[in-house]
Amino acid sequence: MTDDDLKTAKTALAKLHQDMEAINRLAKPSCLSVIEQMERSLEPIRRQHLEISRAFEIPGAMARIQEIVSANQHWQELIKQATATSSIAKSLSSTHPSWLDTIKPIKHDFSHISQLQASAKLALCDTSLRLAATERLMADIDFAAIRGRFQVEMPVIAGLESSIAHVAASYGDLAESLREISDITRLPAFVLPGATREIYTTSFALETLHPWNDRDEDEAETEIQLVAEAELETSGCIALLQQVDPGLARPYIGARDALYGNNADRARHILSSLRELWNHLLRRLAPDDLVAAWIPGVSNQKDLLHEGKPTRRARVLYVCRELNNDPLTDFLIHDTRALVKMIELFNRVHELETALTDEQLRAILLRTDSWLMYILQISSGNFHE
Secondary structure: OOHHHHHHHHHHHHHHHHHHHHHHHOOOOOOHHHHHHHHHHOHHHHHHHHHHHHHHHOOOHHHHHHHHHHHHHHHHHHHHOOOOHHHHHHHHHHOOHHHHHHHOOOOOOHHHHHHHHHHHHHHHHHHHHHHHHHHHHHHHOOHHHHHHHHOOOHHHHHHHHHHHHHHHHHHHHHHHHOOOHHHHHOOOOOHHHHHHHHHHHHHHHHHOOOOHHHOOHHHHHHHHHHHHHHHHHOOOHHHHHHHHOHHHHHHHHHHHHHOOOOOOOHHHHHHHHHHHHHHHHHHHHOOHHHHHHHHHHOOOOOOOEEOOEEOHHHHHHHHOOOOOOHHHHHHHHHHHHHHHHHHHHHHHHHHOOOOOOHHHHHHHHHHHHHHHHHHHHHHOOHHHO
């Protein structure tokens, strides 16, 4: 997909967002034309799949992007899915309140049911558009080139590459588990967009390790827009972190502020803060005593304890215990591991006295913001509201 196609699709989706706002203001909206516009806006992305297959010729690319391409095709099929009104009406009672909040006041009539369907399809359009950009980023990642450029040891690169492949595979499994619009609306509204943002910000952070001359101006402009959107979506992560533990929020705010300071040691400040944050936060969200008391009731207890202490896997499972969605929990486990491996890589690059650019530091902060936002939203109990 060319950058012009991507811009065209984004412009069309921006118009659709305006249409949805208008729909919410009208007493008897007609959603059919909006849904048809959504489907037309995805045509550039569908064409991309004819081109992205060429990337499979790059060694290692297939393992990284095959699942992403398949997931995006799955989202596009759901967008085209003609869900019967009766089916939507039946599932309305199980729809998560976060979706219904967008179409208040709730009335079980055709117009509100249509609004729910249109809202879900609009979210899928946004998801597919971001995933299309992720496909391109994933196809461009060359771990061997990153290792050669920064002289990083093989175990560090191999661990990161493996974690990225597992994230992509688990995202594919999550997509496969959501077979109908109603499967998506049963989960909190942030779940699917958040998972897609996670895999996008992972790819973007790795892309910043490429030399600037490897990137075209149009691609850079597109990334600026997508990154700005991700930053807006994650702007509330500090407020959520403060609710959980102000003691964790203060040093993290300091790390973010350091990005814009003149301290020569700011990269070390930022990276050391990120390295510690995930570990302390997981322990705060899933304390040893509570996790240990919860583990006996888990059917599969493999890899939940190490030397009598809960593992990272156990803590993430505990955080997700109310979701009742195994593919989503599995995705978050692999996503958290990938974040840890990425922070290890950036730390190793810095330790080798390679100057990290502002763009690279900003990208790893955005990656952390995205993960924070996602795990804190999951932990906050939004699915009971």
